Amino acid sequence: MDLQYFFFIYWCGIWVIHLIAIVYGKYRLHKKVQSLPPDEPYPGVSILKPLMGVDPHLVSNLETFFTMNYPMYEILFCIEDEKDPALDVVNALIERYPKVQTSVFIGGSLVGVNPKINNMYKAYEASNYNLILISDSGIKMREDTLLDMVHHMTEKTGLVHQMPFTCDRNGFAGTLEKIYFGTAQARIYLAADCVRVNCHTGMSALMRKDVLDEQGGLKIFGCYLAEDFFISKSFLDRGWKTTISSHPALQNSGICDVNSFQARLTRWAKLRVAMLPLVIICEPLTECMVIGACAAWASSLLFLWEPLVFYLVHILVWFLCDWILLSIVQNGTLPFNKFDFIIAWLFRECSGPYLFLLAVLDPTIKWRNRVFKLAWGGVAQELKPRIKC
Incomplete structure (x- = not known):
């Protein structure tokens, strides 16, 4: 196939x-949460909360897990270092909400290179319920979100995850985050879930513990940094369904600046390239500016259309589609005006291909104060191990 045909079809x-x-997205997201049938008991849920350090929003984020409208759950806090100030935050919340079933696990277990799994392993082994919710420290929970996730856990479903999104935050970085997760990320995430392609991110995911235990438990995924992708893959390979809940995950980390956000995007791109090498070719062609230029060139050869006009119309329609999609994901008034949206949208679309190029050129992963090297297939090796048994 000639290149111009490939670009135009793509x-x-x-x-x-x-x-x-x-x-x-219009059909799936923000549905009214339904209670379980009266004759069906609510299954217990064990919530694993891996923590490291304290940011300005940690208290408010964690408190939302103590006030959820769900009858039977436990919160298992996982803290690697006994001197971590997050321990004081946890103890204060436990004292404030004594009726909530909680446990604190201090010290990591060396079951792999993945620091998150190392941190959670003791809590996972001690959990009392078959449904496990792995939830990052930066997630803010609505009162009915856990009920919504359990409602989607049908007999044939093994894993329910939340589509990544963000809380309303001030400043350019907050606008940039919301636009990315409500457009570029949401577009792929929703389309993938619709056609049952693995798109799982592990920031907020409910899963069946017995299915994981059949495969050896959480520890068998410790060799991967992108444990969420491989956990979801293991469920799909065993014939279980995975699905998103109707509530997007509300990320509310206390760190909100452009450099940190772009570092996250670059790190995720490195993981995708290591797991699925075909991403090196396909992912750049999902970017508005790149595929638009390629299609404009192709259309000028195939149909003799004016490439500049084609390119500008392409960008305009893409922009409008992103505004519609973001409004659907937000399900309410956006916290910024249209001008702010235009500026942040253009910045995101123009910087996306550059960040992906950086990810390809430097495959090492920097996570907090640790450095990892990735091999093809997603297996990771920590260059400077820290956790001891």
């Missing part, structure tokens, strides 16, 4: 993804 496929995401 461009058409991207618009199909746009359409699927908008329609599926």
Whole structure:
């Protein structure tokens, strides 16, 4: 196939993804949470909360887990270092909400290179319920979100995860985060879930413990940094369904600046490249500016269309589709005006290909104060191990 045909067909496929995401997002997200049937008991849920350090929003984020509208759950806090100030925050909340079932596990277990799994392993082994919710420290929970996730855990479903999104935050960085997670990320996430492709991110995920234990438990995923992808893959490989809940995950980390956000995007791109090498070719062609330029060139050869006009119309329609999708994911008034959206959207779309190039050129992963090297297939090696048994 000539290159111009490939680019034009690929461009058409991207618009199909746009359409699927908008329609599926409108249908799937923000549904009214339904209670379980009266004759069906609520299953217990063990919530694993890996913590490291304290940010300005940690107290308010954790407190939302103490006030959830769900009858039977436990919170298992996982803290690697006994001197971590997060321990004081946890103890204060436990004292404030004595009726909530809680446990604190201090000290990591060396079951792999993944620091998150090392931190959670003791709590996972001690959990009392078959449903396990792994939830990052930066997640803010609505009162009915856990009920919504359990409602989607049907007999044939093994894993329910929340689509990543953000709380309303001030400043350019907050606008940039919301636009990314409500457009570029949401578009792929919703389309992938609609056609049952693995798109799981582990910041907030409910899963069946007995299915994990059949495979050896949480520790068998300790060799990966992207443990969420491989956990979801293991469920799919065993015939279980995975699905998103109707509530997006509300990220509310106390760190909100452009450099930190772009570092996250670069780190995630490195993981995707290591897990799925074909991403090196396909992912840049999902970017508005890149695929638009390629399709404009292709259309000028195939149909003799004016490439500049084609390119500008392409950007305009993409922009409008992203505004529609973001409004669907937000499900309410956006915390910024249209001008702020235009500036942040253009910044995101222009910087996306550059960040991906950085990820390809430097495959090492820096996570907090640790450095990892990735091999093809997603297996990681820590260059400077810290956790001891």
